Amino acid sequence: MSALACAAVAVIGLFGAAPAATTASSAPPPRSADPDRAAAIDAFQRAFPGVSDAEALRRIDAEDERVALLEQLATQSPGTYGGAWYDGATDTQHLLSTTPAAAAAFTRAAAARGIDATTHDVDFSLATLIAERDRVNNGTHRGVPAGATAGIDLKANRVVVELPASTLASVRRGAVALPATMRATARTAQTTGPEVCATHRSCSPPLRAGVQLWRGPEKTYSCSAGFTANSTTSVGRWVLTAGHCGAIGSRWGNGTQSVGTMRARYNWNDVDAAAIRIDSTYWLDGATWGWMYDPSATSQRLPVAGRITSETSMQPGQTVCIAAQSIGSGIRCGVLGDVNDANARGMARVDGIDTCPGDSGGAWYRYSSTGRIAYGIHHGGKLVPSTCHGSDVSLFSTLPDIAEHLGFAVHTRSR
Secondary structure (H helix, E strand, C coil), X not given: CCCHHHHHHXXXXXXXXXXXXXXXXXXXXXXXXXXXXXHHHXXXXXXXXXXXXXXXXXXXXXXXXXXXXXXXXXXXXXXXXXXXXXXXXXXXEEEEECCHHHHHHHHHHHHHCCCCEEEXXXXXXXXXXXXXXXXXXXXXXXXXXXCCEEEEECCCCEEEEEECXXXXXXXXXXXXXXXXXXXXXXXXXXXXXXXXXXXXXXXXXXXXXXXXXXXXXXXXXXXXXXXXXXXXXXXCEEEEECHHHCCCXXXXXXXXXXXEEEEEEEEECCEEEXXXXXXXXXXXXCCCCCEEECCCCHHHEEECCEXXXXXXXXXXXXXXXXXXXXXXXXXXXXXXXXXXXXXXXXXXXXXXXXXXXXXXXXXXXXXXXXXXXXXXXXXXXXXXXXXXXXXXXXXXXXXXXXHHHHCEEECCXXX
16 A cells, blocks of 8 residues: 555646636536536436536546545645545545544634535554554554455544454454454455457557557457556556456557557456556557547546556545446446545445446546546456446456555656
């Protein structure tokens, strides 16, 4: 997991200071020609019924300012900031603090940005919980039995440790004591499933997130392209996808054109990601980077405005969407339910959308009228078989986690 130290620049892209919250009078008209707007509004209203189209859009757009607040608090007060979540039904930002003085300071900071906030007293800072979680998942926490995995329950302000039944029984009868930062739960059978299929898609340059990729000499279409990226350790241009989609050395392409070879891969705990180095001059010559595929957009592409570099930019209640092979039909947006779901490998969970076979490797992003912020790479859904555009849940690996394990920085249209 990425440290909180870089939270001050957690959203990188077209924006400098985050824009002020959009007012109802200045907001663009709901359900306009913007291909994502209606889908984002629908997702918000499914999660928070009774909100009008115009008000839903205003609250979605105001997330830019809320994210700026979260990054500010995480950077300036790492020892007392306990995390956050957003309630779209009441348009309330919930902030967690470890001291009364911090609660007062957080309230003032929110008010200065025009944000209606409620504070809650908690025992531990988010930085402490993240550090504890990472030690569990890395197998270096001496106070936790070997083989445990962990996520974070923000509202409960605890690290949730999944244990085998025999170890859990020892914890419950007091033979094994977990640290005060943690609570134990039974290890659940893995019900998450990758989503692969055999359908076809072909696009001309630029290479963009959301197109479908084929694998191997048989050119079997199986997964979606994620964001294009630069490596922090190697030269060249790359495109991300899911780690479960293929093996190191496998060849990938789109339509009649080869893209390149998978040269980096990680599929463990909260990361399911891989990187294909773009070797073909068809994609490289005169290329521009930082695009997503959308069949209804001008030139069938949408710009990536920014990317997160810290999970402090994420909170439950945010409206997020996916660019993947199935976006031409059905549900494409949902609401972030958990940043680290302990029952799903610690991945980010999106409620209200179960994506389709072939979507694995696709690109998750936060939508607002001011731009699309890259969040992560799609893993799959919790239901096997997939309900395909049903209103279950979807899971993805966050970009900060991918950057830590694989070392890639997603392209934006400004960089």
